Amino acid sequence: MDDENKLIGEAREGSVEAFSRLLRLHQAPLRAYLAGLIRDAEAVDDVAQEAFLGAYRSLDAYKGDSSFRTWLCGVARNKALVYLRDEARRRSSLNVAVSTWLAEDDDASTVERELQLLDGCVGKLPKTSAAMVAAYYQERRSADRIAQETGKTEVSVWKTLSRIRQALRECVELGLTAEAGGA
Amino acid sequence: MTRDRIEELWSRFLSNETLSATDERELLEALEADPALRRELLGEARIDGWLGVRGSNLRDAEAPIRRFLKQVGAEKDESGFIKKMESRLGSVTRRKAARPAPDGSSSWNLLLAAAGLLIGIVVLVMLLSDPAQPVKVVRPTPTPSPTRAAVEAKLQQIDRERERLIQAPSPQKPEEKVDRKRMLAELDEQRRRTEDELKEAIERARKTPVVAQSEQPKPDPVVTPKDPLLVPATSASEAMAATLERMEGAVQIGKLPARPDQGIRAGQGIETGAKSLAVIRYPDGTRVELGESTVLGEVKDGAKRVALEKGLLRSQIAKQPKDQPMIFATPQGEAKVLGTTLRLAVDADPRKGARLNVEEGKVEFKNLAGKTVLVEGGHYAVSAAGAELLARTFPIEEVVLLASAGKVSGGEWRPVKDDKALRGQAWETASATPTAPEPALWKDFYASVARVNERRASYVEFRFAADADKDYIVWIRGVCVAPGPSAAFCDQLAIEGASARVSRTQPVFKDNPAIGEFNGHVIRPGYWWVSGDADSGPLSPPKEPTDTIPLTIRFSRPGPQVLRLYALSSLMRVDAILLTTIRKTRPEESFVPPGAEPK
Numbered sequence: 001m002d003d004e005n006k007l008i009g010e011a012r013e014g015s016v017e018a019f020s021r022l023l024r025l026h027q028a029p030l031r032a033y034l035a036g037l038i039r040d041a042e043a044v045d046d047v048a049q050e051a052f053l054g055a056y057r058s059l060d061a062y063k064g065d066s067s068f069r070t071w072l073c074g075v076a077r078n079k080a081l082v083y084l085r086d087e088a089r090r091r092s093s094l095n096v097a098v099s100t101w102l103a104e105d106d107d108a109s110t111v112e113r114e115l116q117l118l119d120g121c122v123g124k125l126p127k128t129s130a131a132m133v134a135a136y137y138q139e140r141r142s143a144d145r146i147a148q149e150t151g152k153t154e155v156s157v158w159k160t161l162s163r164i165r166q167a168l169r170e171c172v173e174l175g176l177t178a179e180a181g182g183a
Numbered sequence: 184m185t186r187d188r189i190e191e192l193w194s195r196f197l198s199n200e201t202l203s204a205t206d207e208r209e210l211l212e213a214l215e216a217d218p219a220l221r222r223e224l225l226g227e228a229r230i231d232g233w234l235g236v237r238g239s240n241l242r243d244a245e246a247p248i249r250r251f252l253k254q255v256g257a258e259k260d261e262s263g264f265i266k267k268m269e270s271r272l273g274s275v276t277r278r279k280a281a282r283p284a285p286d287g288s289s290s291w292n293l294l295l296a297a298a299g300l301l302i303g304i305v306v307l308v309m310l311l312s313d314p315a316q317p318v319k320v321v322r323p324t325p326t327p328s329p330t331r332a333a334v335e336a337k338l339q340q341i342d343r344e345r346e347r348l349i350q351a352p353s354p355q356k357p358e359e360k361v362d363r364k365r366m367l368a369e370l371d372e373q374r375r376r377t378e379d380e381l382k383e384a385i386e387r388a389r390k391t392p393v394v395a396q397s398e399q400p401k402p403d404p405v406v407t408p409k410d411p412l413l414v415p416a417t418s419a420s421e422a423m424a425a426t427l428e429r430m431e432g433a434v435q436i437g438k439l440p441a442r443p444d445q446g447i448r449a450g451q452g453i454e455t456g457a458k459s460l461a462v463i464r465y466p467d468g469t470r471v472e473l474g475e476s477t478v479l480g481e482v483k484d485g486a487k488r489v490a491l492e493k494g495l496l497r498s499q500i501a502k503q504p505k506d507q508p509m510i511f512a513t514p515q516g517e518a519k520v521l522g523t524t525l526r527l528a529v530d531a532d533p534r535k536g537a538r539l540n541v542e543e544g545k546v547e548f549k550n551l552a553g554k555t556v557l558v559e560g561g562h563y564a565v566s567a568a569g570a571e572l573l574a575r576t577f578p579i580e581e582v583v584l585l586a587s588a589g590k591v592s593g594g595e596w597r598p599v600k601d602d603k604a605l606r607g608q609a610w611e612t613a614s615a616t617p618t619a620p621e622p623a624l625w626k627d628f629y630a631s632v633a634r635v636n637e638r639r640a641s642y643v644e645f646r647f648a649a650d651a652d653k654d655y656i657v658w659i660r661g662v663c664v665a666p667g668p669s670a671a672f673c674d675q676l677a678i679e680g681a682s683a684r685v686s687r688t689q690p691v692f693k694d695n696p697a698i699g700e701f702n703g704h705v706i707r708p709g710y711w712w713v714s715g716d717a718d719s720g721p722l723s724p725p726k727e728p729t730d731t732i733p734l735t736i737r738f739s740r741p742g743p744q745v746l747r748l749y750a751l752s753s754l755m756r757v758d759a760i761l762l763t764t765i766r767k768t769r770p771e772e773s774f775v776p777p778g779a780e781p782k
Binding site: 016019020023024027031032034035036037038039041044045048049052053056092093094097098101102114115118120122124133137143148151155158159161162165166168169171172173174175178 | 190191193194195196197198200202207208210211214215221223225226227228229230231232233234235236247248250251252254255368369371372375587588606
């Protein structure tokens with residue numbers, strides 16, 4: 001943490017290198033955080049870049065009231081909302097509504113822990129569910145292709161993926177609840 | 184709107200399927216009307232987003248930083264930078280909000296796939312090996328250190344407690360259910376933390392400064408020097424390179440019996456005995472699975488290199504730095520993993536040397552003469568003495584076309600569910616009136632033939648990949664389901680391949696070289712395989728099927744092929760078509776082709 005504060009101090013004085021090192025620490029969870037808000041994978045990187053630049057330019061606004069990552073996520077969320085407002089003219093009302101709800105309801109302070117919990121929850125999935133998650137999210141196979149490979153219907157694959165996501169959501173929420181209860 | 188319907192639409196939405204305007208509106212209304220449902224589904228959407236980038240972020244750390252530095256550099260260069268960036272933000276993502284296709288047309292997909300986190304690479308190596316030389320089988324005799332034993336005991340206790348909870352009768356009251364769920368989650372978290380403790384201990388041991396043997400510092404308090412797993416490295420070259428994640432049967436590391444979770448120092452070899460396997464994991468997540476009777480000569484970190492002396496390995500490889508590719512060295516050649524969207528398989532023909540099969544991505548393959556070839560997805564290369572090193576496309580010896588893979592055009596075929604069909608699905612011909620008198624049936628037959636000739640016929644179309652200039656025997660699995668005397672007219676079919684020639688043409692099809700006729704499923708009950716005309720000759724039905732010389736098809740172009748199935752009469756069902764260069768004789772009725780096993 002001392003290192004992080006030192007880097008923040010140096011970055012405030014204009015050190016791009018120091019800010020880059022901060023990004024190395026935080027870019028991955030920040031992009032994951034944005035991916036939970038924006039329903040367009042390609043846009044995630046663009047908005048993340050805007051957030052990095054926004055944070056770099058307004059570093060003086062960080063007062064240390066929250067963790068730097070939480071502050072960075074806050075900047076990212078604002079950028080996401082700007083992006084969504086802009087996108088509202090181009091995208092379906094459902095897509096925009098969902099992304100906006102996600103951004104508005106989000107609690108940036110827990111995202112890091114949620115992502116850690118998600119890793120644990122994915123690790124606990126039954127073998128077949130883990131295989132489907134890997135096929136769909138890591139190997140980027142379409143539901144149609146998975147359906148063909150597994151002899152299921154596409155609708156069945158959608159539903160299975162949905163059940164897995166719901167189970168993961170419950171698992172993450174349970175983890176947060178358990179921690180809150182134990183705190 | 185029912186809950187089922189909402190879930191289906193929501194799943195489609197998350198899968199970036201295009202919903203109709205009506206579906207979108209109904210789904211939006213449902214979400215607006217029910218806050219609890221909205222919260223639940225938004226939670227799922229968040230998980231969906233996280234899963235989509237999970238891991239890729241961790242592996243792709245430098246790309247956004249490079250981009251940031253570039254943009255900041257531009258800011259310094261341009262006074263109007265901020266305005267430019269704001270303008271750029273306005274233009275961000277005019278793209279369609281769609282998940283990148285698996286074939287990766289978008290840059291995001293490329294980013295994820297190409298620079299992705301733990302991108303699956305499957306490596307399968309089978310080398311020249313001497314099965315007559317058995318691996319010395321030594322049963323592992325674990326001697327855990329007190330610390331290790333204590334941690335393992337703790338893990339066992341957690342597992343026992345978890346098992347007890349799972350085995351206990353399900354609680355009836357909701358609050359008890361919640362308690363049980365919470366307890367399970369706590370146990371899982373405890374287990375995770377305990378595992379982390381163990382990993383940290385291992386990591387601390389690995390990072391212990393290397394000094395001369397006599398000056399070796401005291402081990403970390405949690406490390407017991409007697410435990411080979413936790414003994415600090417004694418030289419730089421012996422740094423812990425990987426961990427034995429899983430083992431079954433007889434496995435040795437550095438000629439000593441191995442045990443699960445054991446660290447593998449750089450330079451150590453691994454050997455598996457008969458009916459044994461081992462899985463090793465590198466710090467970056469790369470996994471290498473060793474099959475039985477396999478000898479891995481050395482495991483090295485850094486410029487990651489695996490020397491496979493004999494046997495079989497399969498690996499899932501994390502994205503490697505450009506200057507430090509993962510190398511699989513064999514006595515016949517070496518495979519260097521270059522690309523990032525990789526799924527590859529390497530095997531070796533014992534007679535022909537080392538063989539590398541690449542399913543996806545790119546791998547550089549070098550033979551003993553130093554010649555290299557870039558092998559891309561869907562290609563293979565063989566490194567053998569005297570053989571030219573070339574990347575070639577995979578040979579395809581067999582293609583199985585199940586009913587579910589067919590797409591219908593027109594009304595002469597209908598999909599049916601059939602318990603006796605492979606995977607419970609078949610296509611049924613529906614072109615004629617099954618109980619009509621014989622002249623009418625013939626009339627129908629010739630009308631069907633005319634439709635085929637005039638390109639007006641209905642068909643079931645199959646798309647698949649096959650090699651060119653190879654004679655594939657075509658076996659059609661079907662059954663006649665027409666009642667009574669009409670049955671004789673139930674089983675006439677034709678196939679037509681695009682850019683293809685069949686081995687026997689028919690005058691009724693004007694000897695079109697791409698069309699082959701099938702007949703005779705009626706002569707046996709139940710589903711069975713026919714290739715050509717099984718019901719010719721003076722006797723009908725014949726004593727034995729007459730398709731003794733199977734009908735073959737030969738494609739003139741390699742790669743994607745199209746085969747159409749025409750109905751010439753009713754009522755018949757087809758549940759599979761098999762194109763094969765391997766099965767020269769009729770498959771048994773009980774034969775289930777690869778990929779058609781019951782679900």
